[in-house]
Amino acid sequence: xxQKNHHHPEPQQKSWRIASLAGLLLLTGCAGxxxxxxxxxxxxxxxxxxxxxxxxxxxxxxxxxxxxxxxCHTGSNAPFGxxxxxxxxxxxxxxxxxSGERPxxxxxxxxxxxxxxxxxxxxxxxxxxxxxxxxxxxxxSAELVNELRVWIADGALRFPPTGPAVxxxxxxxxxxxxxxxxNISAAINPETFNHHIILLDRLKSVDNRSRPELARRKL
Amino acid sequence: MDSDAxxxxxxxFRRLLRxxxxxxxxxxxLKLTITVFLMYGCLPAHGEPYLAIKTGNPCSxxxxxxxxxxxxxxxxxxxxxxxxxxxxxxxxDYADYGLVTDALGIGSDVRFNxxxxxxxxxxxxxxxQLLSGQIYLAIxxxxxxxxxxxxxxxxxxxxxxxxxxxxxxxxxxxxxRAGKFILPYGLRLExxxxxxxxxxxxxxHSSDIGIDLIAQYSQLTVNLFVTNGTQSPSNDDNTLQLGAxxxxxxxxxxxxxxxxxxxxxxxxxxxxxxFGGFTYDRYTFLLEHDFIKDESRQNIxxxxxxxxxSLAELNIALIKGYNLKLTTExxxxxxxxxxxxxxxxxxxxxxxxxxxxxxxxxxxxxxGIPQAxxxxxxxLFGQIHAYF
Numbered sequence: 001x002x003q004k005n006h007h008h009p010e011p012q013q014k015s016w017r018i019a020s021l022a023g024l025l026l027l028t029g030c031a032g033x034x035x036x037x038x039x040x041x042x043x044x045x046x047x048x049x050x051x052x053x054x055x056x057x058x059x060x061x062x063x064x065x066x067x068x069x070x071x072c073h074t075g076s077n078a079p080f081g082x083x084x085x086x087x088x089x090x091x092x093x094x095x096x097x098x099s100g101e102r103p104x105x106x107x108x109x110x111x112x113x114x115x116x117x118x119x120x121x122x123x124x125x126x127x128x129x130x131x132x133x134x135x136x137x138x139x140x141s142a143e144l145v146n147e148l149r150v151w152i153a154d155g156a157l158r159f160p161p162t163g164p165a166v167x168x169x170x171x172x173x174x175x176x177x178x179x180x181x182x183n184i185s186a187a188i189n190p191e192t193f194n195h196h197i198i199l200l201d202r203l204k205s206v207d208n209r210s211r212p213e214l215a216r217r218k219l
Numbered sequence: 220m221d222s223d224a225x226x227x228x229x230x231x232f233r234r235l236l237r238x239x240x241x242x243x244x245x246x247x248x249l250k251l252t253i254t255v256f257l258m259y260g261c262l263p264a265h266g267e268p269y270l271a272i273k274t275g276n277p278c279s280x281x282x283x284x285x286x287x288x289x290x291x292x293x294x295x296x297x298x299x300x301x302x303x304x305x306x307x308x309x310x311x312d313y314a315d316y317g318l319v320t321d322a323l324g325i326g327s328d329v330r331f332n333x334x335x336x337x338x339x340x341x342x343x344x345x346x347x348q349l350l351s352g353q354i355y356l357a358i359x360x361x362x363x364x365x366x367x368x369x370x371x372x373x374x375x376x377x378x379x380x381x382x383x384x385x386x387x388x389x390x391x392x393x394x395x396r397a398g399k400f401i402l403p404y405g406l407r408l409e410x411x412x413x414x415x416x417x418x419x420x421x422x423x424h425s426s427d428i429g430i431d432l433i434a435q436y437s438q439l440t441v442n443l444f445v446t447n448g449t450q451s452p453s454n455d456d457n458t459l460q461l462g463a464x465x466x467x468x469x470x471x472x473x474x475x476x477x478x479x480x481x482x483x484x485x486x487x488x489x490x491x492x493x494f495g496g497f498t499y500d501r502y503t504f505l506l507e508h509d510f511i512k513d514e515s516r517q518n519i520x521x522x523x524x525x526x527x528x529s530l531a532e533l534n535i536a537l538i539k540g541y542n543l544k545l546t547t548e549x550x551x552x553x554x555x556x557x558x559x560x561x562x563x564x565x566x567x568x569x570x571x572x573x574x575x576x577x578x579x580x581x582x583x584x585x586x587g588i589p590q591a592x593x594x595x596x597x598x599l600f601g602q603i604h605a606y607f
Contacts, residue, residue: 029529029549029551029562030562031560031561031588032557032558032559032560032561032587032588033558033589034558034559034587034588034589034590034591035557035558036558037559037588038590039588039590039591040591041556041587041588043519043556067591067593067594068593072417072425074516075420075486075488075515075516075524076481076483076487076513076515077420077425077448077449077450077460077481077483078450079420079424079451080449080450080451081449081450081451081455100452101377101379124375125376126377127376127377128376128377129376129377129378130376130377130379130424131351131372131379131424132375135411135424136350136411136412138334138336138344138346141344
């Protein structure tokens with residue numbers, strides 16, 4: 001092809017150019033209107049439409065895991081088997097589960113955001129293996145990363161505590177007594193506990209959203 | 220594949236050039252053309268899918284990995300240094316820096332970005348990104364049909380192995396590879412964020428462990444592979460993932476199809492695609508359509524997700540060293556749900572000013588449902604890509 005052809009295309013070339021662009025446009029689809037869907041693209045009737053409370057797994061699911069992470073971390077071929085496509089899966093595959101890239105670290109180390117590999121990955125910590133998450137995309141905002149940190153620091157609970165609380169007494173790893181207390185205003189379902197962390201008390205509010213500070217001990 | 224016949228072409232190209240110090244560029248090209256023609260029965264080609272289609276060659280004409288991407292072989296290096304740039308390297312004798320010995324080759328890719336992402340709602344995000352730094356290593360002891368290929372990501376952050384496999388040449392037409400590799404599936408686009416690569420989860424960051432039998436005939440390439448299907452160091456159930464890819468390659472067009480089935484405990488996942496392209500004059504057109512049925516994803520309880528993704532790409536060679544790329548993409552994340560489709564349009568200018576260097580700048584526009592801000596963005600980016 002000579003230089004002349006670049007600057008003065010023949011009619012046949014012009015036709016081809018037009019045909020190529022037309023072909024490209026013909027293959028173009030249209031984005032959905034989103035009618036009847038929630039912000040994750042799911043039918044409104046199928047999902048809990050309540051706005052999740054900040055500091056909960058539901059909030060993280062709605063704002064980080066579903067819209068961002070689950071584009072890749074979903075289904076049977078999720079990278080490193082890490083599925084973040086539902087609250088149940090996010091909890092199951094994150095909390096106190098060894099990371100695939102650095103097995104000595106938990107993906108979520110309950111109560112310890114600084115020792116949680118997922119925090120390192122989204123913050124781009126120098127010690128991570130591979131790239132910062134979300135991969136090849138703009139990093140999460142500082143606000144969202146902080147929400148993740150707060151959830152982990154609060155014990156990485158599956159469900160937010162509600163209602164009256166109980167005090168739990170443990171001996172050699174067995175729950176020997178659980179009684180409701182009158183001066184603590186949070187319900188605790190032992191079945192939702194992380195397997196090695198027990199919430200003993202709720203001492204005080206630490207911020208303007210009345211998030212309680214938790215006292216914990218390892219079994 | 221004949222090990223004694225092909226390896227000199229792959230790693231001995233530099234030696235070939237040095238046989239005659241007075242060799243001219245035309246003579247080199249003639250030798251090269253004859254050699255590659257004898258190997259593949261067609262004219263030379265290279266790297267990205269559009270280049271392979273443009274020149275009518277398999278990915279293995281330019282890459283050590285027979286399924287494409289990553290380390291370039293000697294001809295791939297030559298093409299990147301001489302054929303692609305606006306100002307080609309003059310002393311071709313020193314083009315292939317990565318060829319340490321006939322049995323050992325190294326290579327690298329580094330990509331550095333400046334991104335500005337503008338969501339339809341909210342503030343812009345902008346910043347520099349060291350997108351990736353790759354180191355490649357190819358080892359092939361002489362006189363044996365076995366070789367080793369390693370693809371390690373060393374930046375950003377800690378090292379991550381993308382591929383590490385053993386290749387065993389079985390006669391003249393077959394290669395058996397075993398280890399960790401990127402699944403041969405559809406077009407091997409460089410852009411991992413493309414819908415067809417994201418939805419299928421087959422991209423440069425999702426290699427799997429298993430074996431792959433590759434048959435390379437003059438115009439037909441076939442892959443049959445079995446892997447764990449977990450994208451992790453070990454299998455998490457007793458089932459394996461099965462896959463196949465076939466591609467017919469002609470001088471001006473190609474057509475292929477792929478399929479993968481993973482009968483995982485948490486739900487079977489089956490996907491298939493057709494892909495291809497053709498070239499005419501300065502225009503090279505690529506197309507891929509993917510369909511995925513995933514029982515492990517149930518957006519509607521009891522109903523497997525059915526995902527549809529497609530890409531159409533038009534490349535226009537403006538003048539030597541410049542390529543204009545237009546793409547349109549479509550994603551239906553679940554055909555069982557209405558009005559959730561997404562589109563992405565891209566305009567990119569790729570410029571190869573001189574050897575080893577590519578500059579890219581472009582705009583990607585994503586459109587999705589209005590209530591999902593991350594689906595409605597404009598990304599303006601510039602990239603420096605150095606390759607050796």
